[in-house]
Amino acid sequence: MKELPELNLPEDVHYSKDHEWARKENGRIRVGIDDYAQDQLGEIVYVELPKPGDVFSTGAEFGTVESVKAVSELFMPMGGSVTAVNTALADSPELVNTSPYADGWMLEIEATDPSEWDALMSRAEYLDRLQTEE
Amino acid sequence: MTPAVQTPLSQWHLQNGAHMGTFGGYAMPLWYPAGARKEHLAVVTTAGLFDTSHMSVITLSGRDTYDLLQYCFSKDLRIVKGTARTPLPTGKCAYGVFLDERGWVIDDAIVYVRQAEEYMVVVNAGMGRVVCDHLKRHQKGGDVRLEDHTNRLAKLDLQGPSSARVLLQALDQPAAVLETFPYFSFKGSLAGGPITNGDVRLTDGTPILLSRTGYTGEFGFEIFVPPEVVENVWRALLKPVGDLTVIPCGLAARDSLRVGAGLPLSHQDIGAWPFQNNPWSFALPYDQDKTAFTKPFLGGDALERPAFHEFTYAFAGFDLRKVETDQSRVEDAGGRDIGTVLTCATDMAIDRHGDRIYSIASPDKPTDFSPKGLCCGFVKVQSPLSTGDIVTLVDRRRRIRVMITDNIRPNRTARKPIPPMG
Numbered sequence: 001m002k003e004l005p006e007l008n009l010p011e012d013v014h015y016s017k018d019h020e021w022a023r024k025e026n027g028r029i030r031v032g033i034d035d036y037a038q039d040q041l042g043e044i045v046y047v048e049l050p051k052p053g054d055v056f057s058t059g060a061e062f063g064t065v066e067s068v069k070a071v072s073e074l075f076m077p078m079g080g081s082v083t084a085v086n087t088a089l090a091d092s093p094e095l096v097n098t099s100p101y102a103d104g105w106m107l108e109i110e111a112t113d114p115s116e117w118d119a120l121m122s123r124a125e126y127l128d129r130l131q132t133e134e
Numbered sequence: 135m136t137p138a139v140q141t142p143l144s145q146w147h148l149q150n151g152a153h154m155g156t157f158g159g160y161a162m163p164l165w166y167p168a169g170a171r172k173e174h175l176a177v178v179t180t181a182g183l184f185d186t187s188h189m190s191v192i193t194l195s196g197r198d199t200y201d202l203l204q205y206c207f208s209k210d211l212r213i214v215k216g217t218a219r220t221p222l223p224t225g226k227c228a229y230g231v232f233l234d235e236r237g238w239v240i241d242d243a244i245v246y247v248r249q250a251e252e253y254m255v256v257v258n259a260g261m262g263r264v265v266c267d268h269l270k271r272h273q274k275g276g277d278v279r280l281e282d283h284t285n286r287l288a289k290l291d292l293q294g295p296s297s298a299r300v301l302l303q304a305l306d307q308p309a310a311v312l313e314t315f316p317y318f319s320f321k322g323s324l325a326g327g328p329i330t331n332g333d334v335r336l337t338d339g340t341p342i343l344l345s346r347t348g349y350t351g352e353f354g355f356e357i358f359v360p361p362e363v364v365e366n367v368w369r370a371l372l373k374p375v376g377d378l379t380v381i382p383c384g385l386a387a388r389d390s391l392r393v394g395a396g397l398p399l400s401h402q403d404i405g406a407w408p409f410q411n412n413p414w415s416f417a418l419p420y421d422q423d424k425t426a427f428t429k430p431f432l433g434g435d436a437l438e439r440p441a442f443h444e445f446t447y448a449f450a451g452f453d454l455r456k457v458e459t460d461q462s463r464v465e466d467a468g469g470r471d472i473g474t475v476l477t478c479a480t481d482m483a484i485d486r487h488g489d490r491i492y493s494i495a496s497p498d499k500p501t502d503f504s505p506k507g508l509c510c511g512f513v514k515v516q517s518p519l520s521t522g523d524i525v526t527l528v529d530r531r532r533r534i535r536v537m538i539t540d541n542i543r544p545n546r547t548a549r550k551p552i553p554p555m556g
Binding site for chain 2: 001039040042043045046048064066068069070071097
């Protein structure tokens, strides 16, 4: 289990209370789960993702990640319509563990309200929140 | 909430990056940095080491011990010899359950014959006191001294087909120890107690009790030592043997391995309902025709008057997806709700190919076989099913088709003889 200082929490993404991250990329938003979530879940063996075109509101369940231990829901950090999903996860779900912010990304969305990104937590705010949760 | 009990290896687990969780009131490693999948595969193909010090050991001695255990334990503690039945010899052990008058399960256990009038019983985490009290209630003034060693003994499980190679390096005079060592037998001494079938020591002289048992379905050993020495024993067993690396394994892998081996978890797959209509009738003292019990025992009468209309079966799915057991139901082919899911886990060493399940250890596995894993477990249903029947497991988000089966992970190695030592 990683201690808080060991967590990889990059500055270029914002974080949700459900441990998803969102990053602005070429006018779209990329979404995945963060290092804290992947460490807590353990080895990811299956990822269930929506189809491009599906529309979700903020906080809605968009899929599941299955670890050896349990099946966990994935929640939208921002509302929007899915423009792409990471198809590599079908064969290599472990990318979520090994590269949660890059190769292990999950969705690309067209945000309904791009300003929602600013309402998500910065690295510092997220770390504070994790500290109080512990 | 009472804080979780630490095992003597808790510090080692934390220092080595274990992901910890609470099980049976104990802080236990769920997996190490290698991950539960690698740990599971290591035990199926090479070897892994588990800290199982959360389990409880009870010792019993005295003139009436045999009679008490023969009455309270489900397995017949006699073996057929010619036309007669004689008590299980020293150095042998047996798996069974302790039942109450209703035939409900108090706990499952292994009973070890250490020498005449000296027995050892291994039960689950937190059950030492409960089983001791149960046995005392039925002692009826007989000459039996019971001692609960909960938290005063440590236990390690070395499991996997390469386990004997590990012992070859770790034991003093390994050839003599391993030469004759059948499944469900044991040797050595429990924390300075009587020596059963010869002394067993590590190369540094530490005496151990070594048992050819385990709960993974794979070849292996359980090792009992005093808590003061367990860390040294643990480190000695983790030393690489040539190109063989033994990895520490957590409870997640232990759970997925035992499910794939078709073994029940006490208080989950067996528990507060009659121990019948399930895949584990081998724990009952049936005669050869499987029509009658070979001895009277506590709970046996209730099981011989079958009024229980629930049936427990093993199942295997068609991919690795699981359902959540606490909220899930079982539907038959007609869509009727017929019961509940007791256990649902993923055996990562197996997959389907054609109409068969293969394991990564199957000698006849297809070329380029790379298993993704299959969900598997046990269901308890109100109507009888047959092997090959398809049912659907339903939780709040998924519907998963699974097949009722009598064998989940094929080609298991638990019963394999010890390979010749050269």
